[in-house]
Each structure stands twice: as structure tokens, then as C-alpha cells.
Amino acid sequence: MKVDPDFLDTLRLGGEFNARQCINCGTCTALCPLGMEIMPRKLFRYALLGNKEAVLKSTEPIYSCLLCKMCEANCPGGVHIAENVRALRSYLNAEVLEV
Amino acid sequence: MGIPIASTLGMLGDNLTKRKSALPLAGRVVTAWADGLDLPHGGKTVIYTGQMWQMVPAINAMGHQLAQYEEKEADGMFRMVRRLNRLVNLTSFLARTTAAEREVYYERLRNIARLLKAAGVKFGYLYEDDWYAGALAYDEGLDPAFRAHAQRVAEMLKRHGVERLITVDPHTTNMLRSIYPKVVPGFHVKVTSYLEVLAEHPPKTVRPLDSTVTLHDSCVYARYEGVIEPPRELLMHGGAKLVQPDLEKGLTFCCGGPAETLFPTKSGKIAAQRIEQLKACSPNVVTACPLCLASLSRAAPKDVHVRDISDYLVKAYLPAAKA
Ligand code: SF4
Ligand code: SF4
Numbered sequence: 001m002k003v004d005p006d007f008l009d010t011l012r013l014g015g016e017f018n019a020r021q022c023i024n025c026g027t028c029t030a031l032c033p034l035g036m037e038i039m040p041r042k043l044f045r046y047a048l049l050g051n052k053e054a055v056l057k058s059t060e061p062i063y064s065c066l067l068c069k070m071c072e073a074n075c076p077g078g079v080h081i082a083e084n085v086r087a088l089r090s091y092l093n094a095e096v097l098e099v
Numbered sequence: 100m101g102i103p104i105a106s107t108l109g110m111l112g113d114n115l116t117k118r119k120s121a122l123p124l125a126g127r128v129v130t131a132w133a134d135g136l137d138l139p140h141g142g143k144t145v146i147y148t149g150q151m152w153q154m155v156p157a158i159n160a161m162g163h164q165l166a167q168y169e170e171k172e173a174d175g176m177f178r179m180v181r182r183l184n185r186l187v188n189l190t191s192f193l194a195r196t197t198a199a200e201r202e203v204y205y206e207r208l209r210n211i212a213r214l215l216k217a218a219g220v221k222f223g224y225l226y227e228d229d230w231y232a233g234a235l236a237y238d239e240g241l242d243p244a245f246r247a248h249a250q251r252v253a254e255m256l257k258r259h260g261v262e263r264l265i266t267v268d269p270h271t272t273n274m275l276r277s278i279y280p281k282v283v284p285g286f287h288v289k290v291t292s293y294l295e296v297l298a299e300h301p302p303k304t305v306r307p308l309d310s311t312v313t314l315h316d317s318c319v320y321a322r323y324e325g326v327i328e329p330p331r332e333l334l335m336h337g338g339a340k341l342v343q344p345d346l347e348k349g350l351t352f353c354c355g356g357p358a359e360t361l362f363p364t365k366s367g368k369i370a371a372q373r374i375e376q377l378k379a380c381s382p383n384v385v386t387a388c389p390l391c392l393a394s395l396s397r398a399a400p401k402d403v404h405v406r407d408i409s410d411y412l413v414k415a416y417l418p419a420a421k422a
Contacts, residue, residue, distance in 0.1 A: 015242075033353050033369050063104055064362045066369070067238055068318040068353035089240025097105035099112055099241065 004052040010091065011047060017087045019044035021077040028071030028081060036061050040071060040081050047088070055088065056096060062088050102165050102361050106177035110184050111235060112244040119248065120150060120231035122157045122190050129153050130226045132205035136212050142223030146212060146293070147264040149232040149271030152204045155389045157194035158359070164193055166363040204389065210409040210417075211267050211293050217302040217417055222265055228255055234270035237278060238357065246282050249274075253283040263289040265296055269319035269326070269388045277323065292320070294387060294408070298329035302416040307338030312411065313380035314341060315373065315395060316351035317388035330387050330408055337415025342380040352376060354386075356394035370398035378403050385411060 011017045022044050032039050038061050046054040055062075065085045072081040093099045111121040129150050138146070168177075183189060215222060230252050236245040256264075266272040269292070276290035312334065320326040327348050334341060346352040355369030374395060377384045384405045386392040396405045 033355075033372065034365065059104060060101070060362075063239075064358050064365055066318070066353045066355070066357040068357070069322040070318070070350070070353065073322055073349055086238065086240050090242045091240075093108065093240050093242075097108065099105055099109040 001049075001051055002053055003050040005050050007050040007052045007055075008047060010095075011087050015087050015090065016080055016083050017047070018078075018080050019048050019084055022048075022075075022079050023077045025076060027074050027076065028079075031070050031074055033066065033068065033070065034061070034064060036064075039065065040085060043088070044079070044081075044084060047084075056092070059092060059096075062092060100170065100172060102168050102363075103174045103177040104361060106174070106181045107165070107361060108239050108241060110181045111239065112241040113181065113185055114188070114190070115231075115233060115236050115241070115244045115248050117185070118188055119251070120154075121233075121235045122154050122161065122194060123188050124150060124153055124157060124190070126227050128201065129229055131201075132208040133212070133224055133226070136209060138212065138222070138224040140223060141225060141259050141261070142221075143260060144220075144222045144263040144265065145225055145259075145261055146215065146222050146267065147225070147232075147271065147275070148208060148229050148267050149234075149274070150229065151231075151234075151268040151271055152208050152389045153201070154231070155204050155393050156196035156200040157190060158390070159200075159393055160196050161190075161194040162359050162363060165360060169363055207389070207407050207409050208267065210413045213417055214297060214302065214409065214412055215265065215293060218297055218300045219302075220265070220296060220300065225259060225261075228259065230255065232271045232274040232279075234274050235360075237274065249279050249282050253279060253286050253288075256288055261288060263291070266290055266292050268390075269317045269324060270390070272326070273319050273323050292324070292326055292329070294320075294326060294329040294333065297412070298332045301333065301336050304337050304415050305418055306414055308334070308411055308415045309338065310383055310411070311340045311342055311381050312383040312385045313343060313377050314347070314385045314387070314408075315354065315377055315391055316347055317386070317391050318351055318353050320387060321348055321351050326387075330385075333412055334385065334408065337412060339411060339415075344376045344380050346376060354388075354391040354394040355398070356390040359394060366394065367398060370394045374398045374400075374403060 355366040358366040
């Protein structure tokens with residue numbers, strides 16, 4: 001795994017990204033209507049670890065998130081999940097998709 | 100494989116930047132709903148649709164077109180369409196709608212305006228300056244296009260001297276009430292959803308509803324904006340009996356609509372799941388968002404009736420229209 005130590009800072013340029021508060025409890029994944037294992041907890045782990053490659057490979061989960069906040073409403077860590085997903089989109093739009 | 104994300108979002112962003120809307124509609128398509136209502140031009144308090152209701156038939160048509168490419172390799176074609184769309188607005192070709200389809204959504208807007216009038220609320224309308232608020236661009240992370248547009252909308256509202264907006268859907272409410280103040284310095288326009296306005300000044304019940312219904316809370320109203328009690332109060336005050344699923348209020352389950360553009364199959368599955376939850380309570384499903392209405396209507400079997408809350412409120416609070 002290649003680690004990009006600046007990845008988290010780059011994500012923060014797009015706005016808030018508060019995934020550090022995540023305690024990895026899994027509530028969000030259990031409640032998410034998308035039923036994708038990666039959403040949203042694993043995705044945030046990748047970002048926190050600077051695993052840029054894994055994030056870049058996750059365009060489908062990132063763009064299919066409904067921003068419904070079912071996860072966020074029940075998150076014990078107070079993670080702003082929808083805003084974090086939006087920050088990932090904003091990053092991908094600018095860096096990868098060039099939109 | 101799959102609907103090409105970059106070109107699709109790129110097109111929405113280009114549209115917002117060049118044409119002030121993610122799906123630019125002709126001026127008359129935006130304002131025709133207000134024909135015959137004699138709404139004054141402008142004023143300090145205005146009803147602001149943000150074009151969401153008017154846009155739904157186009158969103159449906161566009162979704163239908165895009166769904167054909169979910170299982171295909173279409174990157175090259177989509178890139179070409181995006182290039183062309185920069186030169187010519189392709190919305191009316193890609194999202195063709197009929198007058199009858201548009202009328203279904205206009206009627207809801209007319210009903211909302213009539214309800215506000217019946218409640219004694221004084222308000223105007225901005226007509227051709229009833230601009231899209233940018234929700235789709237914001238949600239998709241098209242930040243530069245969204246920020247520039249929000250600034251433009253704020254300046255336009257300032258030019259009109261608008262102090263208070265009455266919004267008619269959750270997404271526009273959320274943009275103008277919670278997001279604009281964060282991205283547009285000095286944006287202080289008061290924003291209230293028509294459901295909140297009506298719940299505060301409910302018109303007299305003239306024809307009590309004799310129905311059992313189940314209310315689908317929109318995620319944006321319930322979890323982003325805390326608009327939970329007003330639709331309940333209005334339905335119950337109008338005589339409806341509410342039977343609710345476990346997943347309601349702050350725990351509501353999404354209608355699937357937000358995934359419709361890029362992932363129509365996923366979107367349809369989530370909508371079907373929600374319909375199952377709702378229909379276990381009542382076959383009369385009530386929505387309070389044009390996108391929830393469209394998404395759940397698509398997923399509903401024949402014996403489930405999905406209607407907008409304004410359809411019920413009109414029955415309860417307005418005298419029967421003369422034949
Ligand atoms: S619910 Fe919150 S704290 Fe738990 S894994 Fe998800 S993001 Fe982390
Ligand atoms: S906001 Fe996204 S990650 Fe959270 S529950 Fe909804 S679809 Fe899943």
C-alpha cells in the first residue's frame with residue numbers, strides 16, 4: 001500500500017473532513033441503505049491512513065452515497081459523514097475527473 | 100461500464116455555470132405554474148420554488164435516457180455530448196417533457212400558493228428570477244460552480260430587496276437556509292418552508308380528510324432541517340389519521356432519489372425497500388418533496404397511491420373548486 005501523508009490535508013482543502021473522530025464501531029455500515037461494506041467507515045479509514053489509491057478506486061461508493069445521513073444520525077463519534085463524502089467527491093471532481 | 104460520472108457531472112456543472120441551472124429549463128416552463136394566480140412581482144416576502152418542482156419531469160426524462168447506458172460503455176459518446184452541450188443547451192433534447200407531465204407538477208405549486216393565500220400570508224413571486232438554488236451541484240461536490248452560483252443568487256435576491264423566502268421543497272430550503280450562509284458572506288435572508296408557515300397559521304379545515312395515510316419523511320427535511328412536526332400537524336389538523344413506520348422522523352429511510360442520475364438500479368432498489376416499509380402501514384403514501392414523490396411513485400405497485408402532501412392539504416383546507 002502506498003501512503004500519501006498529505007492526503008488528509010488535501011481533502012480538508014475542500015471543506016470539513018472530520019473522520020478522525022471515527023471509533024470504527026460499524027454502526028454506519030450496518031444502517032446504510034446502500035448495503036456496501038465499504039460505506040462509509042472503510043472509506044474514511046483509507047482516507048485517514050493516506051491510502052489515496054484505495055480512495056481513488058472507490059468512485060462508485062463515493063458517488064452512490066445518498067447523503068441521507070441515516071449513518072450520521074446514529075454515529076456515536078459525531079462524524080459529519082455526509083459532509084466527508086461530499087469532500088471526497090469534491091476532491092475526486094477536481095483531481096481525477098477534472099470537472 | 101456504467102453511466103460516465105465525469106461527463107454527466109461535468110455537464111451539470113457546465114449548465115449551472117453557463118445557464119444558471121443544472122438542468123436549464125425554458126423561462127416559461129419555470130413560471131407558467133403561476134399563470135392566473137395574480138401573484139405580485141417581487142416584494143419583501145416571496146415564494147421561491149428554486150425550479151425544483153418544474154424540473155422533476157425533466158429529471159425523470161433524463162433519468163430514463165441515462166438508465167439505458169448503465170450497462171454500456173459510453174464514455175466517448177458522453178464526452179462528445181458534454182462538449183456539444185457547452186455550445187448548445189441540450190436539456191430540451193435529452194430531457195424532453197410533455198405539457199401534461201409538467202402540468203402534474205405545476206398543479207402542486209399552484210396548490211401550495213393557494214394554501215398560503217388561504218392562510219392569509221402575503222407574498223410575491225420573482226417570476227423569471229426564480230432561479231435554481233444549486234442543490235445537485237452542491238451534493239455532487241461541484242464546489243467552484245456551486246459557490247459562484249450561490250453568490251449570483253444572493254446578489255439577485257439583494258437586488259430585489261427580498262428579506263424572506265417561502266420555500267416549497269426540502270432541497271431548496273436546505274441550500275438557502277443552511278448552506279448559503281456558510282458560502283456567501285453576509286447572506287441573511289430568512290428562509291421558511293411553506294409547511295412551517297402553514298403549521299404556524301393553519302387555515303380553517305373546511306373539508307375534513309377521511310383518510311388513513313403514512314407520511315414518508317424526506318431525509319433533508321427531517322435530518323438536515325428538522326422539519327418533522329409541521330407535515331404531521333397539518334395532516335392531523337386536517338383530519339387525516341397517521342400510521343407511521345418504525346423508520347420515521349429522524350430515522351427516516353431514504354427514497355433512493357439521490358442516486359437516480361448516476362446509479363438508477365441502486366436507486367430503484369432503495370425506493371422499493373422504502374415502499375415496502377410504507378405500504379405495511381397504509382397504501383396512501385404521503386411525500387413532502389418532489390424528488391421523493393417521483394422516486395417512490397416509480398417504485399410503487401398499482402395498489403399503493405403516492406401523493407404529495409399538498410394534494411391532501413388542498414382537500415382539507417380549501418373549498419371544493421367550482422366545476
Ligand atoms: S458510526 Fe461513526 S464512529 Fe461508528 S464507524 Fe461509522 S463513522 Fe465511525
Ligand atoms: S449518507 Fe451515505 S453512507 Fe450514510 S447511510 Fe446514507 S447512503 Fe449510507
